[in-house]
Amino acid sequence: MPHVTAFARNQWYVAAHGHEVGRELLGRTVLGEPLVLYRAEEDGGPVALHDRCVHRRYPLSESGLDGDRIVCGYHGFTYDRTGTCVYVPGQKRVPRTARVASYPVVEQDSLVWVWIGDPALADPRAVPRARHLDSPGWVTVRGMEPIAADYGLLVDNLLDLSHETYLHGGYIGTPEVAETPITTEVDEAAGIVRVSRHMDDAECPSFYSRSTGLTGRISRRQDIEYHAPCLYLLHSSIAPVGAEPGPDGSDPHGFRTEITYAITPSTDGAVYDFWAVSRNWATDDPEVSEFLRTNNHTVVMQDVDALNLLQQTLSSERAGGQELSVNIDAGGLAARRILARLAEEGATPVEKVR
Ligand code: FES
Ligand SMILES: [Fe+2]
Structure with a gap:
């Protein structure tokens, strides 16, 4: 197909206007990555996690919040704001690999910016100003x-x-x-x-x-x-x-x-x-x-x-x-x-x- 502009991954991108990120889960796909965004009660900061439950890939953006944790709307796997799964129904042990990616996020000038590339390269000072x-x-x-x-x-x-x-x-x-x-x-x-x-x-x-x-x-x-x-x-x-x-x-x-x-x-x-x-x-x-x-x-x-x-x-x-x-x-x-x-x-x- 003509006109496919390649994505520059190691860059900051606006995922939402600040007012769009609140206590309702918001799904956005940036550079092909499905994201779920919300605003933490704890400090009011925005959170961006991968929008697929590790269990059966249910979109977390179609799920619900319990405090600052997302409870998957399908079978209840529960994730904290770092993306770590902290609860699995029907068993005590949470598998070590049960986590979804969390993305560097910066809220500045009423825009919510995310970094999809290598998190080690994400420099919040490189977010351009408006x-x-x-x-x-x-x-x-x-x-x-x-x-x-x-x-x-x-x-x-x-x-x-x-x-x-x-x-x-x-x-x-x-x-x-x-x-x-x-x-x-x-x-x-x-x-x-x-x-x-x-x-x-x-x-x-x-x-x-x-x-x-x-x-x-x-x-x-x-x-x-x-x-x-x-x-x-x-x-x-x-x-x-x-x-x-x-x-x-x-x-x-x-x-x-x-x-x-x-x-x-x-x-x-x-x-x-x-x-x-x-x-x-x-x-x-x-x-x-x-x-x-x-x-x-x-x-x-x-x-x-x-x-x-x-x-x-x-x-x-x-x-x-x-x-x-x-x-x-x-x-x-x-x-x-x-x-x-x-x-x-x-x-x-x-x-x-x-
Ligand atoms: S798909 Fe999320 S708990 Fe089953
Ligand atoms: Fe125009």
Whole structure:
């Protein structure tokens, strides 16, 4: 099948938004590994265990919690938060091998990150930051959509925003997005790709005119910072055309919006699309929050539909179909190179710049 992007195993991936991990067991599959997630009563920390009972492989995510222990919903094998089986029905002795894998997990900036590769290589300090998701003065709306597509297709999609003009016209797309050339910067060693598009005189898309109240032409900046493989930050700002810095030198781009995606491969041909829109303006206006939530969800679903269709199309064709890349693909091609290197290196986690 064409378009299978290899998984980079020794990396941190977002398994859930923090609010999704609670006292209900949550099943997620990351890099082909079935996980069960929950939040421990003991210290409020998230727990990630392999989601298959050692007895007859029943999904533990379909089971129940007794305190911080999972009691298998089939015959009652009971596991503590380290994955060690502490009870087997009908006998006193618990077999020594009765344990499920537990995965390194970090909760930071309201995201729950897991490490699927070699646990000895998991360095919590290498988790990239998205501080605006959990900072005073910022308000965030968020969601997650699964997509039946290779995760590389979502990386391509997010690194080339020229598609906004066509796929998201009337929402976030205007003619200027596709018309304005990009600049691309690649930090190979750190695994970071930056793609910028600065529009000096552009139409204000409804996503921003209806949320900010700005009418008329705007200058609009889109600065992408992709931390391969998982975290994608879009620093977005808009201002009326010609707005000057304040007397104190303050940024005329008063309407800063941080758009965050986490791109987490689930299985071959399936990806989790975590999204969030954060703002530091109109923070006490619930109508703005609701508008941004609904509108961004619509935009995300336009991508989901397009990528589902693209995956089906590519999968149904014989190998050998050619792509033609052009200037707008510079960021996506750089990302593909980095992802291929990370997957190949396997054992060497990328050194993140902090
Ligand atoms: S499958 Fe879990 S106890 Fe039997
Ligand atoms: Fe999109």
